[in-house]
Amino acid sequence: MSAAGPRSGRGRRRGPASVVPEAEFRSYYGLPVLNRPTWKPLDIAGYLFLGGLAGASSALAAAVSTGAAPPPGRVRPGLVAPLRFGAAGAIGLSLVALVHDLGRPARFYNMMRVFKPSSPMSVGSWILSVYAPAAIGTAALDVVPLPGRLGPARRPLQHAAGLVAGLAGPAVATYTGVLISDTAVPAWHGGYREMPFYFASSASSAAGGLGLLTAPVDASAPARRLGVAGAVAELAVGRVMRARMGLAAETFERGRAGRLLRAAEALTAAGAGLALAGRRSRAVSVAAGAGLLAGSALTRFGVFHAGVASAEDPRYTVQPQRESLGSRPSEPPEPC
Amino acid sequence: MPVGTDPAAGAGWESHPARVGFFTDTSICIGCKACEVACKEWNQVPDDGLKFSGMSFDNSWGLGADTWRHVAFIEQRRPVAATGGAAGPASPPGAAGELRWLMSSDVCKHCTHAACLDVCPTGALFRTEFATVVVQSDVCNGCGYCVPACPYGVIDQRKEDGRVWKCTLCYDRLKDGMEPACAKACPTQSIQFGPLDQLRERAAGRLEDLQERGVTGARLYGDDPHDGVGGAGAFFLLLDDPEVYGLPPDPVVTTRDLPSMWKRAGLAALALAGAVIAAAR
Numbered sequence: 074m075s076a077a078g079p080r081s082g083r084g085r086r087r088g089p090a091s092v093v094p095e096a097e098f099r100s101y102y103g104l105p106v107l108n109r110p111t112w113k114p115l116d117i118a119g120y121l122f123l124g125g126l127a128g129a130s131s132a133l134a135a136a137v138s139t140g141a142a143p144p145p146g147r148v149r150p151g152l153v154a155p156l157r158f159g160a161a162g163a164i165g166l167s168l169v170a171l172v173h174d175l176g177r178p179a180r181f182y183n184m185m186r187v188f189k190p191s192s193p194m195s196v197g198s199w200i201l202s203v204y205a206p207a208a209i210g211t212a213a214l215d216v217v218p219l220p221g222r223l224g225p226a227r228r229p230l231q232h233a234a235g236l237v238a239g240l241a242g243p244a245v246a247t248y249t250g251v252l253i254s255d256t257a258v259p260a261w262h263g264g265y266r267e268m269p270f271y272f273a274s275s276a277s278s279a280a281g282g283l284g285l286l287t288a289p290v291d292a293s294a295p296a297r298r299l300g301v302a303g304a305v306a307e308l309a310v311g312r313v314m315r316a317r318m319g320l321a322a323e324t325f326e327r328g329r330a331g332r333l334l335r336a337a338e339a340l341t342a343a344g345a346g347l348a349l350a351g352r353r354s355r356a357v358s359v360a361a362g363a364g365l366l367a368g369s370a371l372t373r374f375g376v377f378h379a380g381v382a383s384a385e386d387p388r389y390t391v392q393p394q395r396e397s398l399g400s401r402p403s404e405p406p407e408p409c
Numbered sequence: 410m411p412v413g414t415d416p417a418a419g420a421g422w423e424s425h426p427a428r429v430g431f432f433t434d435t436s437i438c439i440g441c442k443a444c445e446v447a448c449k450e451w452n453q454v455p456d457d458g459l460k461f462s463g464m465s466f467d468n469s470w471g472l473g474a475d476t477w478r479h480v481a482f483i484e485q486r487r488p489v490a491a492t493g494g495a496a497g498p499a500s501p502p503g504a505a506g507e508l509r510w511l512m513s514s515d516v517c518k519h520c521t522h523a524a525c526l527d528v529c530p531t532g533a534l535f536r537t538e539f540a541t542v543v544v545q546s547d548v549c550n551g552c553g554y555c556v557p558a559c560p561y562g563v564i565d566q567r568k569e570d571g572r573v574w575k576c577t578l579c580y581d582r583l584k585d586g587m588e589p590a591c592a593k594a595c596p597t598q599s600i601q602f603g604p605l606d607q608l609r610e611r612a613a614g615r616l617e618d619l620q621e622r623g624v625t626g627a628r629l630y631g632d633d634p635h636d637g638v639g640g641a642g643a644f645f646l647l648l649d650d651p652e653v654y655g656l657p658p659d660p661v662v663t664t665r666d667l668p669s670m671w672k673r674a675g676l677a678a679l680a681l682a683g684a685v686i687a688a689a690r
Contacts, residue, residue, distance in 0.1 A: 133688065183549075192530045194530035246681055247681065251670045257661075257663055265666055273678065273681040390657055394658040
């Protein structure tokens with residue numbers, strides 16, 4: 074990132090290859106100001122990915138299977154079914170991960186105790202309470218026969234459930250951007266303007282990837298279009314977000330988060346490229362789909378770990394707040 | 410009264426006692442840790458291990474699930490008198506190697522606009538009639554959302570228990586008209602408990618007094634109802650920058666930006682729906 078803009082007080086400007094100490098800030102023995110998020114990376118970063126994948130997949134499945142009497146040749150059962158099953162599986166795993174992450178899993182139902190618009194997690198719980206049964210039901214109706222006289226209701230019921238899942242899907246894929254941004258974690262809150270768009274793009278890329286991975290090439294055109302659009306948007310929005318974030322953007326470039334996000338960008342870009350190149354090749358499409366899915370997953374893990382890194386280093390809390398106060402530290406840091 | 414100045418009323422308490430809080434005057438803290446001990450004893454807060462920090466007399470590190478009062482020790486190589494730093498009285502030559510101690514007992518701020526309370530999805534965190542913020546341990550399901558939400562790093566999850574814990578401002582003692590255990594135990598009245606209005610007046614007087622005496626580094630922290638958390642229920646008189654004590658210089662309740670965040674999430678959801686419909690054609 075650029076070193077433009079004044080740093081606090083006695084800060085030095087840093088070049089990319091700088092070996093001098095970074096902008097000075099004061100702290101309590103270098104200990105973090107914030108408490109480290111207690112969320113388990115596999116559960117919560119995993120959910121950010123799976124929830125996005127599920128939500129966007131349901132939306133795509135609904136869009137593809139709905140529409141006034143699609144002309145012959147435009148019906149794509151080869152795409153709709155895997156998207157529905159993918160969404161159901163992803164959201165099922167998500168629910169397991171979310172409950173597993175709780176300190177008191179047996180009390181998961183307390184999420185439904187109140188509805189609090191001030192809590193993105195409460196809002197998300199209610200969104201999931203609509204979405205998850207609809208998404209899982211849509212897929213289940215493909216394989217579970219309805220008893221006796223209910224038999225003929227199967228298709229309409231599935232269509233209705235698919236529509237509910239398709240409408241709730243975009244909410245599932247985007248509220249998580251608010252969920253992590255509404256915290257004091259510098260790398261998460263610092264991206265609150267872009268995070269929902271970042272996650273929506275990443276979810277589109279993942280759903281497109283799922284379609285490319287599972288559907289035959291003659292059916293996967295919608296997934297290809299969505300995957301490529303999502304990938305391009307994800308790469309662009311990610312860059313915009315980091316450019317606007319200020320100091321905490323460093324945590325997206327360094328350490329574990331940096332490695333994850335560089336791999337994510339490479340996989341996403343490669344996936345999009347292969348998706349464009351492999352319109353007629355099943356093998357290339359499968360590779361494209363795998364690349365997009367892996368890229369989306371690593372993006373979420375990268376964002377998660379950037380947040381943790383920004384919470385663990387007091388610099389990212391103290392320095393921007395000093396700047397927002399428009400004041401210098403009253404003393405230079407103690408020589409150690 | 411607007412919600413900002415009467416959080417208890419804002420939380421739905423129709424009749425309620427005056428808002429109470431702590432004024433921690435660190436200029437008279439002697440670092441005895443009686444507050445830490447009294448808090449642990451009264452609230453039966455479990456042991457969380459003895460970890461030698463090697464940095465100072467502080468081996469309790471910071472606030473967390475099992476440390477609800479935390480005494481910070483800061484050793485500084487500067488003349489004791491020159492508490493104002495560069496702006497303070499001129500230090501005599503040769504005095505630069507001397508040491509001054511800063512000690513401060515930190516605690517939950519019981520914010521006017523409390524992020525932990527805002528984001529809690531179960532309603533386990535609630536605003537009491539005293540306008541303090543308390544976790545109901547029989548409701549908390551350990552989702553952990555309050556932990557990264559707190560701009561001060563106060564609340565945390567107790568690993569073996571799964572739930573989150575923090576200072577209750579001795580809710581049980583308040584109910585019986587008693588002062589919190591830490592304030593009761595403080596031998597120097599560094600920790601003062603009382604109605605917040607009175608504490609703010611007293612703190613302003615103390616600050617003026619110290620500044621007249623040349624302690625120009627003295628400043629109040631968390632007393633301003635116009636700050637990023639709407640003012641803290643537990644505020645401090647500090648002798649140096651807040652970050653030196655491990656406190657954030659300009660904490661903000663991030664739910665302040667929530668309307669804008671929801672608007673953006675709505676736009677992003679619409680954009681996603683639009684992209685999906687366009688892709689499906």
